[in-house]
Amino acid sequence: MNKTNVYDYLSKNSYPGRGVLIGRSADSKYAVTAYFIMGRSVNSRNRIFIEDGKGIRTEAFDPALLTDPSLIIYSPVRVYTTSTIVTNGDQTDTVFDGIADGMSFEQSLRSREYEPDGPNYTPRISGVMHVDNGSYDYEMSILKSNGDASGCDRYTYTYENPIAGEGRIIHTYMGDGDPLPSFEGEPVRVELSDDIDAMTEKLWNALNEDNKVSLFVRFINIADGTYESRIVNRHK
Numbered sequence: 309m310n311k312t313n314v315y316d317y318l319s320k321n322s323y324p325g326r327g328v329l330i331g332r333s334a335d336s337k338y339a340v341t342a343y344f345i346m347g348r349s350v351n352s353r354n355r356i357f358i359e360d361g362k363g364i365r366t367e368a369f370d371p372a373l374l375t376d377p378s379l380i381i382y383s384p385v386r387v388y389t390t391s392t393i394v395t396n397g398d399q400t401d402t403v404f405d406g407i408a409d410g411m412s413f414e415q416s417l418r419s420r421e422y423e424p425d426g427p428n429y430t431p432r433i434s435g436v437m438h439v440d441n442g443s444y445d446y447e448m449s450i451l452k453s454n455g456d457a458s459g460c461d462r463y464t465y466t467y468e469n470p471i472a473g474e475g476r477i478i479h480t481y482m483g484d485g486d487p488l489p490s491f492e493g494e495p496v497r498v499e500l501s502d503d504i505d506a507m508t509e510k511l512w513n514a515l516n517e518d519n520k521v522s523l524f525v526r527f528i529n530i531a532d533g534t535y536e537s538r539i540v541n542r543h544k
Contacts, residue, residue: 314477314498318514323348323484326396328435329511330446330467331475335502338527339439339446340475342511343384343394346519348484351375356541357522362387363400364524369543379423379430385524392528395434396480397423403434413447414464421460422453427487429453433478437528444530445469448478452490465495475500508538 329342347353354373363385368374382398399420406416423430431452445468476495481488508525528535
């Protein structure tokens with residue numbers, strides 16, 4: 309199966325929404341993840357990523373412009389022991405608490421569904437990376453409306469011992485629209501490099517100039533669990 313150039317893939321989509329990318333660096337040394345947010349409204353664009361312990365959280369850049377924090381203020385990244393959780397909403401906390409209580413990633417998300425923002429019914433996309441003493445695997449999930457919002461379709465994907473230079477990306481929307489069309493199909497198979505700064509710059513540049521808001525990238529050393537992170541915010 310051919311791998312997609314993730315930068316070309318994103319540059320051709322004016323509004324992929326929020327996106328989770330997970331995989332393994334080309335040199336095989338690092339577990340790689342990235343998370344980005346985009347926005348069309350003033351409320352959605354009025355955000356920045358800031359560090360919060362081992363994770364990050366969103367924050368209003370200008371508190372005076374914040375009108376509805378319910379779906380835009382949350383912790384996209386949290387770390388529980390050897391598991392790094394990345395999601396597009398407050399289900400980060402749900403997964404964190406579930407894993408802490410002994411549940412699996414999939415079990416943790418059974419209590420959640422797509423976002424209550426009709427008519428879009430934005431999917432909840434989530435990922436978790438398990439890096440422990442040289443072993444690495446990851447899981448991804450999308451919870452989406454079944455078409456008429458009468459039920460939730462749940463998809464979980466597990467990637468054991470990921471291949472070097474390969475990742476998967478999943479995002480909320482297929483493109484711009486009204487209502488916004490939800491992501492379809494499996495997470496897209498993409499190429500990954502082994503340079504965190506180059507990847508951060510290329511991802512940021514690939515996102516639509518008008519709609520991009522913030523980007524987070526992390527490389528986790530699979531051998532010892534140490535990590536490097538990068539944050540880029542539209543609002544400096």
